[in-house]
Amino acid sequence: MTLPGPNLDDRRFQGLVDEAKRLVQQRCPEWTDHNVSDPGVTLIEAFATMVDQLLYRLNRVPDKNYLAFLDLIGVRLFPPTAARTEVTFWLSAPQPEPVVIAAGTEVATTRTEQEEAIVFTTAQELVVVPCTLDRMVVWPLGGEVADRTEELDLGRDVPCFSPACTPGDCLYLGLSRPVPGGVLVLRLDCAVEGVGVDPRRPPLLWEAWDGDSWEPCEVEADGTGGFNKAGDLVLHLPRRHAASVTAGRSAGWVRCRLLRAAAGQPAYVVSPTIRRATAFSIGGTVEAAHAEPVTEEVLGTSDGLPGQSFPLERAPVVLGEEPFTVEVAEGTRWVAWTRVDDFAHSGPADRHFTLDPHAGRVDFGPAVRRPDGSVALFGAIPPERAAVRVRGYLTGGGRRGNVSAGALRILRSSLPYVARVGNRRAALGGVDGETVDNARLRGPMTLRTLHRAVVPHDYEQLAREVAPDAARVCCVPAGEAGAGGAAAPGEEGVVRLLVVPAGRADAQGRIRFEELIPPENTLAMIASYLDERRLLGTRLVVEPPFYRGVTVVARVQAARGEATEVLRDEALAALYGYFNPLTGGPEGQGWPFGRPVHAGEVFAVLQRVPGVDLVEDVRLFPADPVTGERAEAASRIDLDRHALVFSYEHQLRVRGA
Numbered sequence: 001m002t003l004p005g006p007n008l009d010d011r012r013f014q015g016l017v018d019e020a021k022r023l024v025q026q027r028c029p030e031w032t033d034h035n036v037s038d039p040g041v042t043l044i045e046a047f048a049t050m051v052d053q054l055l056y057r058l059n060r061v062p063d064k065n066y067l068a069f070l071d072l073i074g075v076r077l078f079p080p081t082a083a084r085t086e087v088t089f090w091l092s093a094p095q096p097e098p099v100v101i102a103a104g105t106e107v108a109t110t111r112t113e114q115e116e117a118i119v120f121t122t123a124q125e126l127v128v129v130p131c132t133l134d135r136m137v138v139w140p141l142g143g144e145v146a147d148r149t150e151e152l153d154l155g156r157d158v159p160c161f162s163p164a165c166t167p168g169d170c171l172y173l174g175l176s177r178p179v180p181g182g183v184l185v186l187r188l189d190c191a192v193e194g195v196g197v198d199p200r201r202p203p204l205l206w207e208a209w210d211g212d213s214w215e216p217c218e219v220e221a222d223g224t225g226g227f228n229k230a231g232d233l234v235l236h237l238p239r240r241h242a243a244s245v246t247a248g249r250s251a252g253w254v255r256c257r258l259l260r261a262a263a264g265q266p267a268y269v270v271s272p273t274i275r276r277a278t279a280f281s282i283g284g285t286v287e288a289a290h291a292e293p294v295t296e297e298v299l300g301t302s303d304g305l306p307g308q309s310f311p312l313e314r315a316p317v318v319l320g321e322e323p324f325t326v327e328v329a330e331g332t333r334w335v336a337w338t339r340v341d342d343f344a345h346s347g348p349a350d351r352h353f354t355l356d357p358h359a360g361r362v363d364f365g366p367a368v369r370r371p372d373g374s375v376a377l378f379g380a381i382p383p384e385r386a387a388v389r390v391r392g393y394l395t396g397g398g399r400r401g402n403v404s405a406g407a408l409r410i411l412r413s414s415l416p417y418v419a420r421v422g423n424r425r426a427a428l429g430g431v432d433g434e435t436v437d438n439a440r441l442r443g444p445m446t447l448r449t450l451h452r453a454v455v456p457h458d459y460e461q462l463a464r465e466v467a468p469d470a471a472r473v474c475c476v477p478a479g480e481a482g483a484g485g486a487a488a489p490g491e492e493g494v495v496r497l498l499v500v501p502a503g504r505a506d507a508q509g510r511i512r513f514e515e516l517i518p519p520e521n522t523l524a525m526i527a528s529y530l531d532e533r534r535l536l537g538t539r540l541v542v543e544p545p546f547y548r549g550v551t552v553v554a555r556v557q558a559a560r561g562e563a564t565e566v567l568r569d570e571a572l573a574a575l576y577g578y579f580n581p582l583t584g585g586p587e588g589q590g591w592p593f594g595r596p597v598h599a600g601e602v603f604a605v606l607q608r609v610p611g612v613d614l615v616e617d618v619r620l621f622p623a624d625p626v627t628g629e630r631a632e633a634a635s636r637i638d639l640d641r642h643a644l645v646f647s648y649e650h651q652l653r654v655r656g657a
Contacts, residue, residue: 011055016048067436070443074342074451077439079316079357081469082394083290083401083430084519085423087120087408088183088236091128092419094280099417101126101286104293106412107421109403118401119292120408120427121394123321126286128182133279135174137247141166145247157191157273160227160256165268167203167260174251175279181239183220183283184254189230189276196269202226203259203267205627206235209252211242216626217254218424227272236285236424260629262649287519288408288423290401290430291318291394299362302328304384306367306377315360316433318394321521326353326362329387336391343378352379358433362390401430402504426504428515429469429522453533459497459540466529467522471582472500474545474593476642493538497530498545498593498642499523500581508569509576513625513646516581517544548639549623549648550579550597551630554606555616557655562611564654571609571652578605581644594641616655623648 011019021044024031034041087107091099103125111117136152139145140162148158161169173186197203204226207214215238223231235254246253261267292314299310317324327334328351337351343365346352354363365379382388408423445461453459456475463473476496499522503515527542534540552575558567578584578601585591602618622631625648639645 011052013045013048013052016051017044020044020048066440066443070439073443073446075439075443075446076356077358077436078434078465078468079318080397080433081429081431081467082318082397083399083403083427084287085120085403085408085425085427086285087122087288087421087423088283088285089126089128089415089418090183090283090420090422091281091417093417094185094282095128095130095417098130099128099284101128101284101415101418105415106292107288107408108410108412109407110410117410118290118403118407119396119412120288120401121291121293122286122288124286126181126284128281128284129177129179131175131177131179131182131184131252131279131281133173133186133277134176134251135172135247135249136274136277137172137174137249139170139172139247141168141170147247147249152274152277155275157193157275159193159271159273161258161268161271163271165258165271167258169258171256172246173254173256173277173279174246174249175254176251178241178243178252179237179281179284180241181285182237182241182281183285184235184237185280185282186233186235187231187278187280188224188227188233188274190224190227191273191275192228193270193273196266197226197228197272198266199225199228201265203261203265205257205259206254207257208235208237208241208254209244210238210240211244214255215240220424227274234282239285259627262628262630285424289318289320289394289396290398290427291320291396293392293394294390295392297390297393299326299388299390302382302384302386302388304381306365306379306381308364308382310362310388312360312362312390312393312395314395315358316395316397317355317357317360318397319357320394322392324355324393325391327389327391328382329389330383334389346379348377348380350379360395362388397430398432399430401427403427425512425515428502428504429519431469434468451533452535453530454535456495459495459530459534462530462533463497463499463526463542467499467526469502470499470518470522470526471502472498472590474498474500474642476593495534495538495540496642497526497540497542499526499542500545500590500644503582505576505580505583509573509580510647511576511580511582513547513648516547516646545581545593546640546643547581547625547646548597548637548643549625549646550637551621551623551648552579552602552650552652553619553621553633554602554651555653555655556606556612557614557616559611559613562656564656567609567611568652568654571606571612571654572650574605574609575602575650575652576647579645579647581646584645591645593644594639595645596639597637597645599635 021034089101103122105122106119108117108119136148137145138148151158160171206217206219208217218236220234222233224233241252243250243252294314297313324339326337328337337353339355340352346365352365368376370376405424405426406422411421453462459475460473499518501518503511505511523542530540558564581591599618599620603615606612606615619633620637621633622637625646
């Protein structure tokens with residue numbers, strides 16, 4: 001329990017008035033009119049009001065001292081974090097030359113009468129690379145690779161897969177050059193030959209080579225209906241799309257892989273064919289953050305004294321990949337100073353400064369008087385009358401930036417050949433700045449860890465400090481990473497920190513698998529912060545957890561009078577909500593790491609849905625959330641201690657009464 005704060009004076013307004021009236025009776029017995037209408041009583045009440053305010057301020061002194069102690073142990077308010085999303089720039093038409101979209105390009109939401117526009121800034125430069133289709137290769141599973149480019153040039157119908165349409169057959173398309181982060185349009189002329197498949201959901205997976213492995217591509221639109229008619233297929237390629245060699249040809253390869261049809265999904269009986277094919281780039285995707293850039297801001301002029309502070313014009317500061325740099329004018333040149341966390345190890349010649357991102361304040365080193373009377377400088381002092389400026393920084397952040405998909409549609413500056421802009425996914429990761437009340441609670445935990453990571457809880461606490469936008473953080477020692485509790489060879493002394501970002505569910509509770517993978521810069525920031533605070537000899541690995549996909553196939557009977565479609569949506573929402581890595585589980589705080597999934601839990605979840613009369617059958621299928629492939633049905637799905645459950649395409653049949 002927390003220690004109770006002392007009440008230095010418990011008197012209040014009415015007690016002060018009553019005490020004054022008692023003194024009046026003792027000192028001035030001739031004053032007998034103590035009614036509220038008496039002018040003397042009015043003066044007493046005015047005096048009591050002012051004294052009551054003074055006592056209130058007096059009792060706030062312990063709180064002020066507590067905050068001063070927090071400041072002494074180095075507790076600072078966390079600044080807000082900026083929401084991030086991927087923004088796609090669409091060209092007006094394919095261009096023969098690369099189109100460059102510079103880093104720092106601003107896009108925003110639509111401004112209304114009630115709300116200001118929310119501005120996002122691109123983090124890297126985007127180059128939309130033009131391309132053409134050079135090669136077409138068919139590679140059946142277990143068969144020989146065949147180059148069908150010449151047949152395609154002659155206008156012949158080329159089968160995409162083997163005659164048996166075996167899952168694993170691949171169709172390779174070679175681009176003239178890689179298109180990293182690009183939007184690729186495949187214009188295909190297909191005959192109606194893909195018999196048996198549902199054109200709305202064909203069992204196909206598009207992938208692109210990123211230099212190390214085949215990464216899935218997001219399909220924006222499939223106008224071919226699974227290779228069943230002429231149309232455009234729009235793909236979003238990964239940002240690391242790279243050239244590779246297939247069938248003896250080097251190209252920027254993408255491929256279409258035939259998957260095993262899921263339960264209830266029709267499969268190909270006859271292979272589809274392609275008669276003509278072309279490819280071109282029509283846009284590109286780049287990451288953007290909820291922040292606005294500020295460049296070359298002059299903070300002021302140095303007075304030549306230690307302990308100087310300069311406020312920034314715009315706060316808070318969003319820390320990005322570029323370091324926050326302060327420059328001081330020395331003669332005719334600007335000299336860059338280095339940012340440090342504190343001045344404990346700074347000497348008189350070290351050009352150091354500290355930054356309070358939440359308050360937007362730059363501080364230079366102080367001077368401390370020692371017990372022997374000498375003065376020690378912690379950090380150099382900017383020369384007198386020297387100008388101080390910031391090279392550039394980002395400002396913004398907060399929950400306001402968690403905009404929905406499609407909200408970023410305004411391009412704040414005109415760009416050649418760019419027709420429109422948009423975000424395909426909702427922005428995530430925006431967190432408001434820390435409150436003083438939360439800092440009070442964090443103070444004792446800071447004393448406990450002393451900014452050092454020793455036990456697993458220390459790693460988790462320090463990771464939350466540097467990445468408050470992470471939804472869950474779990475530290476798993478190597479000895480607990482696998483079954484049996486024994487560390488694998490070479491894993492001795494390894495600590496795994498599992499990070500789960502804050503994903504956003506749709507109306508039915510589904511979360512996109514891509515939203516559960518933390519950004520690489522977040523993982524790098526946590527790893528760098530903890531690397532300075534870990535024990536010597538400990539090797540730290542910061543990574544996302546392993547997600548075990550689970551598909552529930554169930555059949556329930558509705559109570560009399562219940563609408564089956566409405567009940568089906570409610571039951572699916574209950575399944576997605578319970579088997580959820582962020583908000584699911586028995587306690588509603590996210591599925592516990594390593595907790596197995598039992599079919600009995602599915603019975604309990606469905607039976608609690610209002611309107612369900614009977615749960616007739618439940619089956620569990622382990623699923624791969626990337627490829628969509630499923631294993632055999634099981635009554636129990638075990639998870640490793642570093643794994644979380646992920647709901648993948650639950651199927652529910654509701655039978656009316």
